[in-house]
Amino acid sequence: MKTAAPETTVADSVHDPSVPQGAAHTYREIRQQPRLWADMATRLTEQRDSLDAFLAPLLAEPRLRIVLTGAGTSAYAGQIARSALARATGRTVVALATTDITADPGACFEESDRPTLLVSFARSGNSPESLAATRIADQLLDRCAHLVITCNADGSLAARHEGRADSYVLLTPPESEDQGFAMTSSLTCMLLGALRALGGDHVRGLDGCPAAAASLLSGDVTDRVAELTGRGADRFVYLGSGALHALAGESALKLLELTGGAVTSLSDSSLGFRHGPKAFLTERTAVVVYVSNDPYTRQYDLDIFREMSAALPGGHVVAVAARPDGLPADRTWLVDGMAGADDAALALPAVLCAQLVALNASLACGVRPDNPFPDGEVNRVVQGVTIHPLPTR
Structure with missing residues (x-):
């Protein structure tokens, strides 16, 4: 098998004439993934005892429902992982976008008495729907625990759940918080984190x-x-x-x-x-x-x-x-x-x-991939969302 090319830093990318202008972050963030995945595996090994102490009582619940959630690319992380985690855990696993939970919470959480583990994928942890989804789950569900998988230790989602007895915050390597517009290494590190945290050795490959x-x-x-x-x-x-x-x-x-x-x-x-x-x-x-x-x-x-x-x-x-x-x-x-x-x-x-x-x-196409929307009509962290209060139960 061929070995990987030497690791490229963002500084190298900026000054490397082979990396087109406006692509340095995206180029680096695609190529750094093999190294970050190895780092992510090490992080999971180091946290295995504390993670299992949090997850074991939840997974022992025969009626446990695991909800994988995120918006955009983060929603796809849950959809990719869903069937593998259902087989690995033997529990009901569904993938619901935070945008659906926020807009139609009653349909997403019809069984309010069912114990639920909400697994939130979030690159920055500052998207309005990411924050709203965890709050809505707490409001509508009788028993809800949270596994927050995020790339940003300083994000609002991590801050809201850090230190809570019913929450576990799993951080990906800091470099996985992509600085380019699109999610690349953030997606794969969060997906790998979920597969290892909940699936462990039961997910092959x-x-x-x-x-x-x-x-x-x-x-x-x-x-x-x-x-x-x-x-x-x-x-x-x-x-x-x-x-x-x-x-x-x-x-x-x-x-x-x-x-x-x-x-x-x-x-x-x-x-x-x-x-x-x-x-x-x-x-x-x-x-x-x-x-x-x-x-x-x-x-x-x-x-x-x-x-x-x-x-x-x-x-x-x-x-x-x-x-x-x-x-x-x-x-x-x-x-x-x-x-x-x-x-x-x-x-x-x-x-x-x-x-x-x-x-x-x-x-x-002559587009700069690090910032394909220079006029700001589409943003790296979504903007312009109003979160409306839930009606009283």
Whole structure:
């Protein structure tokens, strides 16, 4: 397996002529992920005893409901992790966006008497909905504990829950609080934190993620990404099943964000795409199919890959997969070392492919990926949200 390229600091990125102006933060934050994941694993090992002391009484509850929540990219973290954590814990696990909890709390928390662990993903911890969701849960639920996974020790969410008996604040490495516009290393460190904290050894493949990501970054996938984005596609489709369907959603969002909307993107499940969204296709569409490691689910991903390959010009359709069987080598971006991984673990190195596509497409459009919205119409931490008081119960 190839070794990773030397670690790049933000200072190196700023002065490196190979890193385009306006991309230094995003470039560094994509490439630092293998190192930060190793750091995150060490943090979980060091906190295992205190974390288990907090979680064990909750997980012993047969009626426990685990709610994974966040907004935007943070919501996708919960969706990617959901099924793996349900299998690992043997408890009901749902993924609900903080935006849904805030806007329609009654529908999200219908069973007010059910013991609940609210797992909040938050890069800054200062988004209005992140704060509102934990407050709403406390108001509506008879018994609610909180696992806050955040990149910002000084954020409002961490401050609100630090020191509470019913809360545990799990911090990711400080460098994971991305300074670029889009969430890259913040997403993956928080996702890894949830999978390790709640899933532990029951989630297959987590130990192999850093090496798999390092291999992607130092291998020929970077050249293949450049080739795909250089074909002039003005719209992208990301497809996948299960946890990789959620990864497809995050991938489409990343492209939309980093290109400032200049490249249109769409995501769907491998089966769902045919039910109307397929109308999105034109001759200038590129398609990325995430291929599941599950033998049964994989069949549907391979089917849609073949169908899209026949429908679009050569080179416009690629697969991201951990196993090469059933796929053409020249159109497969292989994630080495992850053939036995759960799809939620595979998503960690696989998302780097989407991040690199978004970075390259942004630069090709003449957009600065560190700040694709210089006029402030879209912001790194959401603005303009009014949180309305809940009606009395």
